[in-house]
Amino acid sequence: MAIRTFGPNAVDWEQRIDLARLRDERLNRLNDSLERTSLGALLAFDFSNIRYFTSTHIGTWAMDKLIRFALLPRHQEPISWDFGSAAKHHQLYNPWLDGEKRARAGISTLRGAFHPDAGIAEEVATKIANELREHGLADEPLGVDLIELPILKALQNKGIDVVDGQQTFLEARAIKTADEISLLAQAAAMVDAAYEELYTFLRPGVRENECVGLVSKVLYDLGSEYVEGVNAISGERCSPHPHVYSDRLIRPGDPAFFDILHSHLGYRTCYYRTFAVGSASPAQRDAYKRCRDYMDESIALVKPGATTADIVNVWPRAEEFGFPHEEAAFALQYGHGVGLAIWEKPIFSRLVSLDYPEILQEGMVFALETYWPGADGWSAARIEEEVVVTADGCEVITKFPAEELLVAGRKYWTATGPLAATRESQSHLNTTRTSGNGHAAD
Numbered sequence: 001m002a003i004r005t006f007g008p009n010a011v012d013w014e015q016r017i018d019l020a021r022l023r024d025e026r027l028n029r030l031n032d033s034l035e036r037t038s039l040g041a042l043l044a045f046d047f048s049n050i051r052y053f054t055s056t057h058i059g060t061w062a063m064d065k066l067i068r069f070a071l072l073p074r075h076q077e078p079i080s081w082d083f084g085s086a087a088k089h090h091q092l093y094n095p096w097l098d099g100e101k102r103a104r105a106g107i108s109t110l111r112g113a114f115h116p117d118a119g120i121a122e123e124v125a126t127k128i129a130n131e132l133r134e135h136g137l138a139d140e141p142l143g144v145d146l147i148e149l150p151i152l153k154a155l156q157n158k159g160i161d162v163v164d165g166q167q168t169f170l171e172a173r174a175i176k177t178a179d180e181i182s183l184l185a186q187a188a189a190m191v192d193a194a195y196e197e198l199y200t201f202l203r204p205g206v207r208e209n210e211c212v213g214l215v216s217k218v219l220y221d222l223g224s225e226y227v228e229g230v231n232a233i234s235g236e237r238c239s240p241h242p243h244v245y246s247d248r249l250i251r252p253g254d255p256a257f258f259d260i261l262h263s264h265l266g267y268r269t270c271y272y273r274t275f276a277v278g279s280a281s282p283a284q285r286d287a288y289k290r291c292r293d294y295m296d297e298s299i300a301l302v303k304p305g306a307t308t309a310d311i312v313n314v315w316p317r318a319e320e321f322g323f324p325h326e327e328a329a330f331a332l333q334y335g336h337g338v339g340l341a342i343w344e345k346p347i348f349s350r351l352v353s354l355d356y357p358e359i360l361q362e363g364m365v366f367a368l369e370t371y372w373p374g375a376d377g378w379s380a381a382r383i384e385e386e387v388v389v390t391a392d393g394c395e396v397i398t399k400f401p402a403e404e405l406l407v408a409g410r411k412y413w414t415a416t417g418p419l420a421a422t423r424e425s426q427s428h429l430n431t432t433r434t435s436g437n438g439h440a441a442d
Contacts, residue, residue, distance in 0.1 A: 003388055003395055005185045008223050017265075022179040023055045023096060026172075027078070033172035034074055040140020041073040041132060042165045045108065048340040049145050049169045051266055054078045056094060056103075058086045060226040060263075066148060067108050071128060073135045081106025081127060109148055116150065125154035132160065143168050174337060174345040175363040180267065181388055184338060184365050185397045187264035188386055191271045194218040194260055195400040202277050202408035204252045208232035208245045215260055224262045228342070231259035234277075238380035239373040241332065252278040253423065255287075255374070256408075257382040261342055268342045270367045271398050272384035278409040279423040283374035284381070288405040291372040291381035294333070298368050302360060302387055302394040308348045309357035311335060311368070315350060321373055326351040332371040337364065338386055364389045365397075381405070 006016040030053045034042055044050045047063045050070045058068070062083065070080040079102045082090060090103035097103040106127060107120065114120045132138045142155070143165020155162050176184065194215045201214055212230040219227050232245035234256040250256060257274040274291070276284055297314040318329035326349070335348025346358040346366060369384040383402050387394040412419040 003185055003397065004182050005189050006182065008186070017179050017182055019179070022177065022183075025177045025179070026055070027053050029175075029177075030072065030169070030172040031075075033168050034072065034143075036171075037143065037168055038141060039074070039143040039163070039165060039168065040137035041071055041135075041142055042168060043128060043142055043144045043147075044070050044072075044165075044169070045147060046145045046166075046169075048266075050080065052169070052173060052340055054080045054094075055096065056080055056082065056086075056090055057266065058083060066111055066146065069106065069108060069124065069128075071131055073131060073137055074140070076135055077102060079104065079131060081124075083107060109150055111148065112150070121148070121150035121154040122157075124151050125158050125160070128155065129158040129160060145169055170345045173339050175361055176339060176365050176388075177363075180339065181363070181365060183265050183267040184269075184386070184388075187262065187267050187269045188271060188397045188399070190219055190222045190224060190264060191260045191262065191269050191398070192400045193222060195258075195273055198258065199275065199406065199408050202250065202256065202275060203410060204250055204254075204278060206250050207247050208234055208250070209247050211256075211258065212245050215258070219260075219262045224264060225266065226263040228261040228263065228268070229259075230261070231257075231272075233257050233382075236378040238382075239378055241371065241380065241382065250277055252409075253281065254278075255280070255284050255379040255381070257380070259382075259384065266340050268338055268340065269386065269398075270336070270338055270342045270369075270384060271386065271400075272369060272382045273400055273402055273406075274381045274383060275406050275408045276421075278407065278412070279419070279421050280405055280407055281374070281376060281379065281423065283376035284379040285405055285422060287372045287374040287379060288381040288383075291370045291383050292403065294370040294372070295368060295383050295385060298335075298370070299385065299387060299394065299396065302389060303392060304360060304362045304389060306360045307357035308335070308346050308353040308360070311348050312350045312353045315370070317350065321371075331369070333369070335366055335368045337366045339365065342367075360389050362389050362391055 045066045051057055053072055054070050068082050072078045081104050087103055087105040091099045109120045141161045141163045144162055145166045197218050211232045215230045216227045234250045235254040238255050254277045259272045261270055298311045301310050315333040318326045323329035337344030365388050367384050367386045371382050373380045385396050386398045387396050407421045
């Protein structure tokens with residue numbers, strides 16, 4: 001499998017991303033997944049699923065509002081109901097939806113903001129019931145990904161058997177097409193650039209939120225569709241990992257790790273890197289090495305036919321790094337599929353994967369994340385790599401250097417030469433000479 005990264009523009013002199021092929025292959029995969037079930041149709045409210053089989057998008061502002069919906073009847077073409085004038089735009093610019101035939105105006109309940117007596121939920125149910133009846137599917141189960149309770153009740157009142165359809169969507173999306181893999185690699189390349197800027201920016205006195213702003217600007221300048229989030233964690237906030245940035249000032253000798261999540265034409269990244277700012281303590285260096293060793297062990301096992309259990313089996317148990325059980329440590333040693341959403345199949349976690357393993361297949365793309373806390377009680381290391389499963393192994397598509405701990409910030413000079421990049425617990429042990437344990441030498 002040749003994984004290629006292209007420029008963002010279309011050109012006539014090189015075959016790049018084929019968006020028409022991308023649309024067709026995604027729809028075909030979902031139809032194949034639907035065919036393997038007893039479902040009569042799939043109904044989607046989740047924006048990632050809607051985009052997957054209708055290739056429509058109205059912006060990220062609406063992702064949490066459940067206002068749009070789309071239906072894929074068995075053996076038929078998809079139908080979308082969209083927000084106000086977006087439906088008209090689809091009729092004009094999305095020819096694969098056949099104009100008004102399959103791109104229609106429709107609205108859900110605005111997460112309950114409409115008055116319950118306005119009949120919006122009932123209107124949604126009527127639209128779906130009419131289509132199912134027209135295609136002879138009224139008596140077949142309807143698979144739904146996410147649904148609001150009033151709409152669920154309205155569908156059931158129409159006699160529709162509503163069942164879980166999310167597994168059907170996730171099964172279709174688990175193996176990526178060549179175009180999807182190229183888009184995921186391109187998204188990762190944009191984060192490579194963001195880390196390059198961040199590495200040169202990090203220094204004592206900048207705040208975590210400033211790092212978030214810098215990364216967001218780099219990505220949007222490069223054409224990112226959506227910067228979903230930037231985890232910026234530094235100093236004593238590294239252990240335990242809070243999963244949210246703050247306005248903390250970065251200080252000399254701080255560990256700092258970041259997770260950059262953004263979307264390029266819908267395709268996401270989840271991409272951690274760890275730095276030391278100015279210098280690193282022995283505890284931080286040891287934590288990073290342990291974190292990297294777990295990452296390298298797990299990547300070495302990735303190939304078709306291996307399982308998620310094989311991967312998580314080389315990761316430490318929760319009790320080994322300070323947590324009482326796997327649920328309490330969830331997502332610190334972790335893996336997840338990456339595509340139109342950041343947590344797709346397969347999932348890697350000691351919480352579930354040892355008992356319910358999933359088989360790795362060529363064309364899967366997922367992120368592996370490892371974490372280790374420092375022996376000093378406050379530093380920690382976090383690394384994440386995205387990999388594509390190839391015919392005989394895997395290829396890493398997250399390219400910013402992470403083999404060893406990088407020290408960012410100004411290089412300091414003393415009267416006798418450069419200040420060492422490894423220092424014993426930083427300047428609060430400001431002695432003229434220290435031994436390996438940080439105490440003054442005799």
